[in-house]
Structures are given as C-alpha cells and as structure tokens.
Amino acid sequence: MLGPSAQQRRIVTPEGVALTVELAPRGDRAAALLIDLLIIVIALALLTLLVFLIIAASFGRGGGWMLSFILIAAFLLRSFYFVYFELRWQGTTPGKRKMGLRVIDRAGGPLRTDAVFARNLMREVEVFMPIAFLFGAEAGDLFSWLALIWALVFVLLPFFNKDRLRAGDIVAGTWVVTAPKAVLLSDLADPKVALRPLGSARPDGIAFTAEQLAIYGIYELQTLESVLRGTGPDIGETRAAVADRIQRKIGWIDPAAGGRRAEPKVFLEAFYGALRQHLETRMLFGVRRKDKHDKR
Amino acid sequence: MANDLLKSYSFRREREQDWRALEAMVAKTDTGGLKALSADEVMRLPGLYRATISSLSVARSISLDRNVVQFLEGLAVRAYFCVYGTRTGLMEALSAFFGVGFPQAVRDARRSIAVSGFVFALGIFAGFQMTAGNEDWFYTFVGTDMAGGRDPSASTDFLRAVLFDEPDSLESLNLFASFLFSNNARVGMLCFALGFAFGVPVLLLLINNGLMLGAFLALYHGRGLLGDLSGWLLIHGVTELLAVVLCGGAGMLLGQALAFPGRHTRMANLAIQGRLAARIVLGAVAMFFLAALLEGFGRQLINDTGTRALVAGTTAVLWAFYFIRVGRRRRHGDDR
Numbered sequence: 001m002l003g004p005s006a007q008q009r010r011i012v013t014p015e016g017v018a019l020t021v022e023l024a025p026r027g028d029r030a031a032a033l034l035i036d037l038l039i040i041v042i043a044l045a046l047l048t049l050l051v052f053l054i055i056a057a058s059f060g061r062g063g064g065w066m067l068s069f070i071l072i073a074a075f076l077l078r079s080f081y082f083v084y085f086e087l088r089w090q091g092t093t094p095g096k097r098k099m100g101l102r103v104i105d106r107a108g109g110p111l112r113t114d115a116v117f118a119r120n121l122m123r124e125v126e127v128f129m130p131i132a133f134l135f136g137a138e139a140g141d142l143f144s145w146l147a148l149i150w151a152l153v154f155v156l157l158p159f160f161n162k163d164r165l166r167a168g169d170i171v172a173g174t175w176v177v178t179a180p181k182a183v184l185l186s187d188l189a190d191p192k193v194a195l196r197p198l199g200s201a202r203p204d205g206i207a208f209t210a211e212q213l214a215i216y217g218i219y220e221l222q223t224l225e226s227v228l229r230g231t232g233p234d235i236g237e238t239r240a241a242v243a244d245r246i247q248r249k250i251g252w253i254d255p256a257a258g259g260r261r262a263e264p265k266v267f268l269e270a271f272y273g274a275l276r277q278h279l280e281t282r283m284l285f286g287v288r289r290k291d292k293h294d295k296r
Numbered sequence: 297m298a299n300d301l302l303k304s305y306s307f308r309r310e311r312e313q314d315w316r317a318l319e320a321m322v323a324k325t326d327t328g329g330l331k332a333l334s335a336d337e338v339m340r341l342p343g344l345y346r347a348t349i350s351s352l353s354v355a356r357s358i359s360l361d362r363n364v365v366q367f368l369e370g371l372a373v374r375a376y377f378c379v380y381g382t383r384t385g386l387m388e389a390l391s392a393f394f395g396v397g398f399p400q401a402v403r404d405a406r407r408s409i410a411v412s413g414f415v416f417a418l419g420i421f422a423g424f425q426m427t428a429g430n431e432d433w434f435y436t437f438v439g440t441d442m443a444g445g446r447d448p449s450a451s452t453d454f455l456r457a458v459l460f461d462e463p464d465s466l467e468s469l470n471l472f473a474s475f476l477f478s479n480n481a482r483v484g485m486l487c488f489a490l491g492f493a494f495g496v497p498v499l500l501l502l503i504n505n506g507l508m509l510g511a512f513l514a515l516y517h518g519r520g521l522l523g524d525l526s527g528w529l530l531i532h533g534v535t536e537l538l539a540v541v542l543c544g545g546a547g548m549l550l551g552q553a554l555a556f557p558g559r560h561t562r563m564a565n566l567a568i569q570g571r572l573a574a575r576i577v578l579g580a581v582a583m584f585f586l587a588a589l590l591e592g593f594g595r596q597l598i599n600d601t602g603t604r605a606l607v608a609g610t611t612a613v614l615w616a617f618y619f620i621r622v623g624r625r626r627r628h629g630d631d632r
Contacts, residue, residue, distance in 0.1 A: 090381025118574030171570030182370040
C-alpha cells in the first residue's frame with residue numbers, strides 16, 4: 001500500500017473513495033509557467049510581425065493603431081490564455097501538460113469556472129505587476145522598494161506553506177498536482193496454480209507448509225514482487241541470492257531433486273504464489289501482517 | 297470464483313477489460329480533451345469510472361499485487377480529472393459570467409461595496425473642502441505628474457483649454473485609451489491584492505484617490521469651471537469611478553474574510569470569499585476597458601458639455617439597470 005508521504009494529499013471523490021494525489025514540485029511548476037509565458041511571447045511576436053506587415057502593405061498609415069492594438073492584444077492574450085486552456089483541457093495548459101501537471105479542486109469536487117478565473121486573476125498580481133514595477137520603477141524610491149518586497153512575498157509564497165499554494169491557489173481553493181502514469185503488468189501468479197480447485201496439489205510439485213508461509217509479511221511479499229518484475233543485467237544473480245536466502249530462512253529443501261536446489265525463478269514464483277495466497281486469505285479474515293516482525 | 301484459491305487473480309481477470317477500456321479513453325483525453333472522445337465513449341465514461349473506483353476499493357482490501365493497486369490508483373486519479381474537470385468552454389463561461397455571475401456577485405457584496413463607496417465619497421468631500429479653503433492643499437493631494445500643469449498656478453484659460461481641446465489625430469487617441477485601460481486595470485487589481493492585508497491599504501487607497509479627485513474639483517470650482525469639468529470627467533467617470541468603488545469593495549471583502557472568518561477556517565473562508573471578490577474584480581476590469589474607450593474616444597471627440605452630460609447620464613442609468621435587474625433568479629412562485 002502507498003503510505004502518505006510528505007507531498008501526497010488525500011482527496012475524497014464524490015463517490016466517497018479517497019484518492020491520493022501528489023503535489024507538483026515547485027521547480028516543475030516554475031518550468032511550466034516559463035513554457036507558457038514563452039508561448040505567449042512567441043504568439044505576440046508573430047502577431048506584431050503580422051500587423052507590421054499589414055501596416056507596411058498599406059504604406060505606413062495607422063502606426064498608432066498598431067501600437068495600441070498590440071497593447072490591448074498583449075493584455076487580452078496574457079489574461080485569457082491560461083483561462084482558456086484551463087477551462088478547455090480540464091485544468092491543464094500546454095506548459096503544464098508538458099510537465100505532467102494538473103489543477104484540481106482542493107475539496108475533491110469538480111473544478112469550477114470561477115476558481116479558474118480567480119487563480120488566473122491573481123497571477124496578474126503575482127507575476128505581471130512585479131515585472132511592470134521592475135521595468136517602470138525609479139531606483140531608491142521607498143514606494144518601489146515596498147512594491148518589490150510585496151512582489152517577492154507573492155512570488156515566494158509557495159515556499160512558505162506546506163501545500164505549495166501560491167496566492168491564486170489560496171484564493172481559488174485549488175492544488176496543482178502531478179498524475180503519474182502506471183502501466184499494468186501481467187499478474188505474477190501462475191494461472192494454473194491460482195485457479196486450481198481447493199485441496200489439489202501444485203502442478204510443479206513445490207509445496208510449502210503453513211509454518212514456512214507464516215514467516216514473512218506483506219512488505220516482504222511486495223519486495224519479492226519487485227525482484228520478480230525486475231529487469232537488468234544482474235537480475236539473475238539477485239534472484240539466485242534472494243532464493244537462497246528465503247530457502248535458508250524458512251528451512252525449505254527441494255523434495256524432488258534430492259538436495260539439488262530448484263531453479264531460482266521457478267522457486268521464487270512458486271513461493272510468491274503460495275505466500276500471496278496465504279496472506280490474502282488471512283487478509284479476508286481481517287489480519288494484515290505488515291512484515292516479518294509483525295506478531296499477528 | 298468460490299473454488300479458486302487466489303481470489304485477487306480471479307477478480308482481476310473479471311475486471312481487467314473495463315480497466316483497459318478506461319485507460320484507452322483517458323489516454324485519448326490527455327491529448328485532445330473530452331472532445332476527442334466519440335459520443336458512445338462519453339456515454340460509457342462515467343460508468344467505467346465508477347467501476348474502476350469500486351475496483352480500487354476492492355483491490356485495496358483483497359489484493360496484495362502492488363502493481364495492480366498502483367495502476368488502479370493512477371487510473372482512478374486520471375479518470376477523476378476527466379469526469380470532474382470543468383465542462384464549460386470559454387464563450388459559455390464568459391456569457392454566464394456577464395449575464396449572471398458578475399451582477400449577482402455585486403449584489404451579494406453590496407455591503408462591502410457600500411462601505412467602499414462611502415469611504416471614497418468621504419475622500420472626495422474632504423479633498424474638496426480643504427482645497428476650496430486653501431489652494432495650497434492641492435499640491436499635497438495631487439502629484440505633479442498627475443496634474444500635468446493643471447494646478448493653482450495655471451491660468452483659467454489654460455484649464456479651460458484642457459477640457460475642450462481638439463485631438464491632433466485619431467491614432468494618438470487609440471494609444472491614450474489603451475494606456476489608460478492598462479493603467480486603471482492595474483489599480484483595480486492592486487485593490488484586490490491589497491485586500492490580503494486585512495483591507496486597510498484598500499481604505500487608504502480609496503481615501504487617497506478621493507482626496508485627489510476632490511482637490512481637482514475644488515480647483516476648477518474656484519475658477520468657475522466646475523460644470524465643464526464635471527462633463528469632462530463624468531463621461532467616462534461614471535463607469536470608472538463605479539469600477540474603482542467595486543474594486544475597493546472586493547478588497548474589503550477579502551480583508552473581512554481574513555479578519556472575521558465566522559464558521560470556517562481562515563483559509564477556507566478566504567477561498568470562498570476570494571472567488572466572490574475575484575468575480576467582482578474581473579467585471580470591474582471589463583468596466584475599466586469600457587471607461588478607457590469612452591475616455592479616449594468619447595471625451596476628445598465630443599466637445600459640448602451638454603452632450604457629455606447626456607452620455608454620462610445614460611451610462612449611469614444603464615449601469616444601475618445592469619446591477620439591479622440583470623441576472624436575478626426567478627423567485628419561487630412567480631407566475632411570469
């Protein structure tokens with residue numbers, strides 16, 4: 001089971017199931033923001049070029065129109081870019097998608113439209129106003145120093161709280177999370193073994209007594225799973241070492257070969273299947289043995 | 297299944313197809329949003345999502361296969377984003393906002409906005425009285441760059457000329473309007489941001505702007521030009537001053553949310569009131585845009601005080617109608 005780590009948070013879906021989400025690293029969020037800003041700047045540059053060409057084609061009339069058009073287009077673009085994408089793509093923008101991030105509602109419900117508006121309005125205050133201040137302020141003025149400190153507080157806000165919320169997230173009630181993709185690998189249990197009826201012997205002849213299966217717990221089982229699923233050049237040696245250790249610990253001797261040990265992989269798969277079956281049956285009765293030190 | 301030894305294996309075998317189908321759908325929405333799915337798939341999506349969520353609950357209690365549990369957790373989270381993401385597009389959201397959201401937000405926050413309006417009016421009154429008494433107060437209230445030569449040392453003719461000059465070209469009007477818009481919008485958003493500091497800076501900002509305005513009024517009143525100045529200001533001023541008061545109200549709302557959280561925690565209350573305040577400020581930004589257009593074009597093109605007053609009066613009536621009548625929910629039992 002995944003235990004909650006420092007950067008995981010629980011949301012309870014409307015169906016009543018608790019899902020664990022992982023908060024996005026701050027560096028990833030900054031990178032996503034930079035990518036988005038880059039896209040906005042490029043779009044604006046292309047737009048300027050286009051307008052310039054149109055002006056040039058009409059022999060230079062309307063230069064004032066061009067500048068004010070650019071100003072207004074810049075404002076609209078930077079205001080509505082984020083809102084448009086976060087609405088259309090369910091809480092993600094091109095930059096965020098590149099980094100694998102998403103915006104979700106903190107309470108576990110649907111992401112509301114005015115939450116999207118609110119968090120992007122705050123970005124105006126956090127990011128663009130400090131930039132404007134930096135470019136427009138006179139040095140040494142008390143007001144501009146205060147403004148700089150104010151801007152710094154906003155920019156560094158994600159570092160000052162454990163949920164990594166920036167001011168926009170606080171106001172809108174959202175989190176920015178990553179959603180890692182997991183791949184479904186095939187089941188390690190052998191179908192011939194897993195689906196055989198109660199009371200029949202294992203087809204490969206490897207058997208374990210109840211005492212031998214009672215030694216290990218869930219943690220060891222899942223470690224064994226990662227060994228069996230592992231890949232790499234020296235996985236064969238690892239498996240051999242693990243098989244050896246287990247056989248020593250539980251005191252298992254291969255009955256068929258007269259002292260000759262069975263193949264590591266075959267042994268480990270058989271042991272895995274038997275141990276899993278044993279632990280899952282006990283789990284159905286409510287006993288969850290965490291590891292070999294757990295005294296249940 | 298009753299005879300099988302490894303129940304988790306059978307459980308997975310039964311449900312794996314549904315999980316694979318959901319995974320394929322979610323992968324499609326990753327690249328294209330919900331629109332990438334066909335109609336059939338959209339119909340199946342909630343059912344598959346619920347089946348996966350229930351599989352996750354079952355797997356957590358009966359399966360020790362870590363890979364399956366991790367996979368289901370990840371899939372459930374991704375499907376949750378799809379199913380519970382936002383469902384409106386930008387245009388719908390905007391029309392819902394201006395049709396219902398914004399006027400209703402203003403009505404909901406009317407007490408804060410009233411306080412903000414009162415404080416602003418107080419500033420104007422104080423500025424007017426003090427400058428009317430002694431014109432030197434003008435220099436305290438209005439900075440030299442804002443005044444632009446229009447101060448007590450200027451002649452009456454110069455002051456009158458500012459109110460009625462002809463524009464040299466249409467293009468410079470455009471530039472002026474867009475500059476004003478971004479400047480005023482920034483002030484409005486500053487009010488919203490300052491609300492974080494318990495609303496005190498918002499009050500100061502309102503009083504400050506009120507004093508400036510009052511000083512200007514007193515200056516022109518002293519030269520007998522008050523009527524003309526009113527026309528010059530109010531043609532866009534009705535819209536703009538209303539927007540300033542709304543932003544001040546939004547800032548006060550935030551300050552109150554932090555200072556008096558009531559039943560919720562401060563953070564939760566801030567989130568609730570923050571969404572309301574954000575709606576007000578967004579609408580106010582749109583109003584600043586309109587005011588800038590009126591100021592840039594209307595003011596310099598229309599040179600007659602009477603016409604200016606007419607336009608100002610019309611905007612006042614329109615805004616009153618908008619905020620009082622538009623977007624009201626029908627009351628229960630109305631037979632309209």
